[in-house]
Amino acid sequence: MVFIPPPHDQNGTAASSSKDISHWVDYQIRIRYAETDQMGVVYYSNYLIWFEIGRSEYCRKQGFSYAEMEAQTESFLAVAEVSCRYHAPAHYDELVKIRTSIASLKKRALRFQYQILNKQNGILIATGSTTHVILNKNGSPKTLPEKYALLLRTPLSKNTGPRRHPWERRPDDPII
Amino acid sequence: MVFIPPPHDQNGTAASSSKDISHWVDYQIRIRYAETDQMGVVYYSNYLIWFEIGRSEYCRKQGFSYAEMEAQTESFLAVAEVSCRYHAPAHYDELVKIRTSIASLKKRALRFQYQILNKQNGILIATGSTTHVILNKNGSPKTLPEKYALLLRTPLSKNTGPRRHPWERRPDDPII
Amino acid sequence: MVFIPPPHDQNGTAASSSKDISHWVDYQIRIRYAETDQMGVVYYSNYLIWFEIGRSEYCRKQGFSYAEMEAQTESFLAVAEVSCRYHAPAHYDELVKIRTSIASLKKRALRFQYQILNKQNGILIATGSTTHVILNKNGSPKTLPEKYALLLRTPLSKNTGPRRHPWERRPDDPII
Amino acid sequence: MVFIPPPHDQNGTAASSSKDISHWVDYQIRIRYAETDQMGVVYYSNYLIWFEIGRSEYCRKQGFSYAEMEAQTESFLAVAEVSCRYHAPAHYDELVKIRTSIASLKKRALRFQYQILNKQNGILIATGSTTHVILNKNGSPKTLPEKYALLLRTPLSKNTGPRRHPWERRPDDPII
Numbered sequence: 160m161v162f163i164p165p166p167h168d169q170n171g172t173a174a175s176s177s178k179d180i181s182h183w184v185d186y187q188i189r190i191r192y193a194e195t196d197q198m199g200v201v202y203y204s205n206y207l208i209w210f211e212i213g214r215s216e217y218c219r220k221q222g223f224s225y226a227e228m229e230a231q232t233e234s235f236l237a238v239a240e241v242s243c244r245y246h247a248p249a250h251y252d253e254l255v256k257i258r259t260s261i262a263s264l265k266k267r268a269l270r271f272q273y274q275i276l277n278k279q280n281g282i283l284i285a286t287g288s289t290t291h292v293i294l295n296k297n298g299s300p301k302t303l304p305e306k307y308a309l310l311l312r313t314p315l316s317k318n319t320g321p322r323r324h325p326w327e328r329r330p331d332d333p334i335i
Numbered sequence: 336m337v338f339i340p341p342p343h344d345q346n347g348t349a350a351s352s353s354k355d356i357s358h359w360v361d362y363q364i365r366i367r368y369a370e371t372d373q374m375g376v377v378y379y380s381n382y383l384i385w386f387e388i389g390r391s392e393y394c395r396k397q398g399f400s401y402a403e404m405e406a407q408t409e410s411f412l413a414v415a416e417v418s419c420r421y422h423a424p425a426h427y428d429e430l431v432k433i434r435t436s437i438a439s440l441k442k443r444a445l446r447f448q449y450q451i452l453n454k455q456n457g458i459l460i461a462t463g464s465t466t467h468v469i470l471n472k473n474g475s476p477k478t479l480p481e482k483y484a485l486l487l488r489t490p491l492s493k494n495t496g497p498r499r500h501p502w503e504r505r506p507d508d509p510i511i
Numbered sequence: 512m513v514f515i516p517p518p519h520d521q522n523g524t525a526a527s528s529s530k531d532i533s534h535w536v537d538y539q540i541r542i543r544y545a546e547t548d549q550m551g552v553v554y555y556s557n558y559l560i561w562f563e564i565g566r567s568e569y570c571r572k573q574g575f576s577y578a579e580m581e582a583q584t585e586s587f588l589a590v591a592e593v594s595c596r597y598h599a600p601a602h603y604d605e606l607v608k609i610r611t612s613i614a615s616l617k618k619r620a621l622r623f624q625y626q627i628l629n630k631q632n633g634i635l636i637a638t639g640s641t642t643h644v645i646l647n648k649n650g651s652p653k654t655l656p657e658k659y660a661l662l663l664r665t666p667l668s669k670n671t672g673p674r675r676h677p678w679e680r681r682p683d684d685p686i687i
Numbered sequence: 688m689v690f691i692p693p694p695h696d697q698n699g700t701a702a703s704s705s706k707d708i709s710h711w712v713d714y715q716i717r718i719r720y721a722e723t724d725q726m727g728v729v730y731y732s733n734y735l736i737w738f739e740i741g742r743s744e745y746c747r748k749q750g751f752s753y754a755e756m757e758a759q760t761e762s763f764l765a766v767a768e769v770s771c772r773y774h775a776p777a778h779y780d781e782l783v784k785i786r787t788s789i790a791s792l793k794k795r796a797l798r799f800q801y802q803i804l805n806k807q808n809g810i811l812i813a814t815g816s817t818t819h820v821i822l823n824k825n826g827s828p829k830t831l832p833e834k835y836a837l838l839l840r841t842p843l844s845k846n847t848g849p850r851r852h853p854w855e856r857r858p859d860d861p862i863i
Binding site: 384415416417418420474 | 555587589597
Binding site for chain 3: 717719720721736739740743752753754778779780
C-alpha cells in the first residue's frame with residue numbers, strides 16, 4: 160500500500176477534496192518520558208496508542224463517546240489491521256498533533272487514517288491507518304449500530320454534536 | 336498509617352499554609368484505552384507514568400523544561416523510591432487531574448508527592464510519592480544545578496511561571 | 512517503611528526463616544527494548560509489571576493459575592498499595608530474576624514482596640511490595656476463596672500443585 | 688510440532704518457499720496482565736513489542752546480540768514501516784510463539800516478517816512485518832556493518848554463531 164499524505168498547511172489543516180467521505184479531526188498531546196526508548200526517540204509501538212487516541216477524539220468531535228457506545232451497545236471496534244510509516248523521529252516533551260479521518264465506512268467494517276505531526280514545526284512524523292471490524296461482547300461480527308454509523312459519516316456541521324470546528328478546544332480538554 | 340484524603344474543593348485546590356515549601360500544580364489528562372486492563376480499570380503501573388507527567392508539568396509551571404534541564408546540564412532525576420495508594424478505580428475516557436507538589440528538596444535528592452483525582456466528580460483516585468537522586472550522564476550522583484533548585488523552590492508568584500494561587504498544603508494534608 | 516531485603520546467596524536462593532509464612536518463587540525474563548527510556552535504563556513503572564509477572568508465576572508454582580481463579584471465582588486481586596525501591600539500573604537485553612514471596616495473608620487482603628536481581632551478576636536491582644484486597648466482579652470486597660487461600664499458604668512440598676522445586680522447568684514453559 | 692504456514696494475501700507474510708533468504712526463529716513468551724485491555728484481550732500495540740522481541744531473538748540465534756551491535760557499532764535499526772494483521776485474539780496467561788524471519792536484506796535496509804501463534808492450540812493470532820533503515824548515533828542513514836549483514840544472512844547451520852537449532856536452549860537462557 161502506498162500512502163500519500165494529503166496536502167496540509169502549516170497548521171496541519173487538510174485541504175478538502177470533494178471525494179473525501181470525511182474531514183480531519185485534530186487532537187494534541189505532549190510526549191511522555193515513558194514513551195521514549197534508549198534510542199532517545201518515541202518507541203514505535205506508542206504511535207498505535209496515539210492512533211487510538213485519535214479515534215477516540217474523532218468520535219467525541221462527531222458527537223458521541225466511544226466509551227458510551229461500547230458500554231451501551233456492546234459494540235467493539237476491534238482492530239483487524241494496522242500499518243504505520245515513520246517519517247521523522249519524535250522526542251520527549253514535544254507537542255504532537257494527531258490528525259484522524261475516516262477512510263472508509265461499511266456496515267461491518269471501517270477504516271481510520273492518521274497523520275502525526277510535530278506541532279511546533281509542522282513536520283510530518285508518521286502516517287498510518289487502522290481497519291476495524293465491529294464485534295459484539297462475545298467476539299462475533301456484528302453491524303455497526305445505525306446511530307453511530309450516521310454520526311461517523313455526517314459532516315461535523317450537520318451532525319448532532321457540538322457545532323464547532325475540529326481544531327477548537329473544548330473547555331474540558333487537557334491544557335497542554 | 337491511616338491515610339486521610341485532604342479536604343479539597345471541586346477544583347481540587349488545596350488550602351494554603353505558610354509552612355509549606357511547595358504548592359500544588361495541576362494538570363489534566365484523559366484516560367487512554369491502552370491504559371486499561373481486563374479488569375476494566377486502569378492498570379496499576381500507569382499511575383507512575385501519570386506521576387511522571389505531573390513532575391514534568393510541575394517543572395514547566397515553575398518556569399523551566401525538564402527536557403531542557405536534562406539536555407543542557409546532563410542532570411537526571413533518577414527515581415530511587417516510589418509508593419502509591421489506590422483509593423478508587425479509574426476508567427477509560429475519564430478526565431483525570433494530576434496534582435503535583437514538592438515534599439522535600441535537598442542538594443542531592445528531592446521528593447515529589449501526587450494526588451490523582453477524577454476531574455468530573457472530584458473523587459480521590461490515588462496518592463503517591465517519588466524520591467529522586469540527581470545523577471550525571473554516567474549514573475553518578477551529583478548536585479542539582481542551583482538554577483533549577485531555585486526555580487523548583489521559588490513560589491510561583493515570584494518566578495517566571497504563571498501566577499497561580501493558592502499553592503500550599505494544609506497541615507493535615509498527607510505527608511506521603 | 513523500611514524494607515530490608517532477606518539474605519540470599521549468589522543464586523538468589525533465600526535463606527529460610529522459621530517465621531516466614533512463605534518461600535520465594537523465582538522467574539526470569541529478558542529485558543525488552545520497549546522497557547527502556549531515553550536515560551538508557553528500564554523505565555521505572557515497568558518494575559510494577561515485573562511484580563505482576565512475579566505474582567502470576569507464584570500462583571502457578573503453588574498449583575493454580577491466577578487467570579483461572581479470576582475467571583472461575585470472579586475474584587480479583589486488586590492492588591491497594593505498591594512500593595518500590597530502585598537500587599541499581601537495569602538495561603536492555605539483560606536477564607532479570609523476579610523473586611516473589613507472600614509477606615502476609617489474611618481473609619480479605621494479602622501482601623506480596625519482591626526482589627528483582629540481575630541474573631548474570633546477582634546484583635539487587637529493586638525491591639518492593641504490593642498489598643491487595645480481593646474484589647468481586649462489581650468491585651466490592653470479598654473473601655479470598657478458601658481453596659486459593661490454602662494453596663497460597665501451603666509450602667510447595669505439601670500442596671496439591673506439581674511436586675517440584677520452583678526452579679524446575681515445566682514442559683509448557685517458554686523455550687527461550 | 689510442524690508448523691504449516693496459513694494461507695495469506697498480498698499484505699501478509701510470505702509462506703516458506705525455496706526463494707526465502709531466511710529461516711524462521713521461534714521464541715515464546717507468556718502474556719502479561721499488563722498487556723490486556725478492557726476488551727479482555729491483548730491491546731493491539733503490544734504485538735509490535737512482541738515483534739521487537741522476535742527481532743532481538745533472531746539476532747541472538749544468528750550468533751550476535753543486537754544490544755552489543757548497537758553499543759559497539761552505533762548502528763541502530765530504526766523502524767521505517769510496520770504492518771500487522773490481527774487474525775485471532777490473544778488472552779492473559781496464554782503462551783505465545785513469536786516466529787521471526789528476514790524477508791529482505793539490503794545494504795541500508797532490511798525487512799523482518801513475523802507470525803504470532805497461540806502455543807497451546809497452534810492458532811495463528813497475527814502476522815506482520817517491519818522495515819528498517821540503519822541509522823548512526825546522529826540519526827543519519829548508514830550501511831549495516833558487514834559482520835552483522837553476514838550473520839543475519841547466513842543460514843544457522845553455517846554461521847559463526849552457536850551450532851544448534853533455534854529451538855534449543857542456551858546455557859544462559861532463562862530457566863523458567
